[in-house]
Amino acid sequence: MTRTAYENIKTIGYYIGKIVIAFGLLMLIPMVTAVVSAEWNVVLYFLIGLAVAVIVGYFLIILSTPCQKKLNWSQGMIVASLTWIVTMMVGALPYWLSGNWLTFLDACFDTMSGFTTTGLTLVQDMDHLSDGINMWRLLLTYLGGQGIIVLALIILPRTMSGVFTLYIGEAKDVKLLPNVVNTAKAIWGISLAYLVIGSAALMLAGIWLGMQPFRALLHGIWIFMSAWSTGGFAPMSQSILYYHSLLYEVITIIIFIIGSFNFALHYSIWTGNRKEIYKNIxxxxxxxxxxxxxxxxxxxxxxxxxxxxxxxxxxxxxxQMISGHTTTGFMTIYARQFIHEWGSLAMIAIIIAMLFGASASSTAGGFKGIRIGIVVKSIIQDIKRLMAPQSAITIERFHFIRTQILEVDYARSAMLIIIAYLVLFATGTVANVLYGYPLLDSIFESASVTGNVGLSAGLTSVSMPAGLKILYIFMMWIARLEFMSVLVLFGFILKGASKTWQKN
Amino acid sequence: MAKKLIVVILGLVFSTLTFVAPVLAVTVDSVTMIEQAKEYDKKIIIYEGEVIGDVMRRGTFAWVNVSDGSNAMGIWLSITDAAKIQYRGGYHYKGDTIRVTGVFHRACPEHGGDMDIHGERVEILKLGVKRSIALDNKYIYLSIILSFLACIFAYVGKKRQ
Known part of the structure; x- marks a missing residue:
């Protein structure tokens, strides 16, 4: 291994170590929940999880010190993508120890599903889950929605430099404020403010529906965290159908639509520019x-x-349609009803909705509205150009916080990402079919995984083949990070492997 | 006289149906209900399972969710029937196992299209219990050892930095 590669690995290790420790400290929240609910074994699962996070984190730091602390572009990208894998494994420990997930792979699947705000689950006996484990499931979703690294930037700002790359690597490219740490704080400020309002609304609705106040409070917080993050996990196996309530449905719709907005749009509205919502592409x-x-x-x-x-x-x-389009994944019907009762056109509509997704730099997945808007506008521009005299110059504009001229580069990069998503979607569909699942189920489930949605036609279950579980983990991960940082990671690995090969 | 006779006959038919229908009803599990919803729509069925979560009162009725191990199904009950339920399943409790006889709706028009069962008769088959969840010694030892190791790593890591 060359000296540069070794230095690279040390810097990457150092940063991952820092973030894993910060992530581990979050286990204190479900631990406290478990104490309040007198779930003593669950307290131990989180204590073990926290200890492992600290050991892994400091082990990486010890191995990596001294190292170059300023991150360059590719290091930042690799830290962003690898962090999600390491934290997935550490975060899966309490799940696995609880016994509600049959294998460690299933536990990892659910952790990644939570992080990526997908919402597909392999949990067993969900209706008897402890409050502590439920808090962890929904907290992971909330955390993943805003971004693991976005949170780490707030917890560890003084010790991290070159952090903007990390932020970009997590598929958040919007800068609300000149300083990236302040941007991260603004994102979390917005999310926490909505957490208080949304949870209170859901709690009051829960009490009105006949739930006991403490349960109404917990369900309010959990459902808010999931809805806001367009996650789709719910504390009960029936998802939102459990509540049998129009009021609960209306509140969750409002929350997940707001949650699917770009943070730049939120910030714009919060700072008084309310017209932005009508003009934003x-x-x-x-x-x-x-x-x-x-x-x-x-x-x-x-x-x-x-x-x-x-x-x-x-x-x-x-x-179901709005839940799919915002990539939330909450359901008020049973999974198999999609297949048996929705009809072909409705299924096609919901598959398209899941693939389109909501806004970039939001908690949502999918192609994202800005890319669809840009591609459509560039097609309109091309048509106009074809119809106009040869000497005429056609200019197309789009509004995103400010009005911008649509340049060819924007259209090309939007199209590239959309193609990447389509390739991923096709890969998932083909794999499902190869494993023997019916075509329609395969397309539906693949669209759900690609768009980080979480609606299911019943294909995702504990009995699905391990290979498919691993593929879904990979698909959720790469789709959430919007390809770039994961591709840089693969490039780094391949480069290292080819150098080693050449040496030998 | 003829009117009285008709009323008596209708009364007899109605009461016969009321008592006979549950006997004729078939026991259906949740998977069959979901997979063959059209077949069982608006029919009287028998469904058995564990009460989970909350009993949510709505006026003189209540929603109860009952799981047969595969799926949970929403049951719309009178509060008199709902009051029979003593234990609701959760982490600390195994809920009452009940048998519900009622009308299955593939998409209930009264409840916004929910797939549900309007319970007409509820029997408690088995009372729920508080689950005894003892502290697991192996996790106690493991957490102590790992916490100790974590402290050492944190100390060394801080020093190295």
Missing amino acids: ESVSFLITSTILIVLATAELAKTGVYTNAAALFRKGYY
């Missing part, structure tokens, strides 16, 4: 695509005749 794109897809799905559902009145038709159709 992402909110406009979301409004158009969601309206078209909901109309399609509702028309098909009306044709199938499953829902006999308009209220039921709208309530079921709208909830």
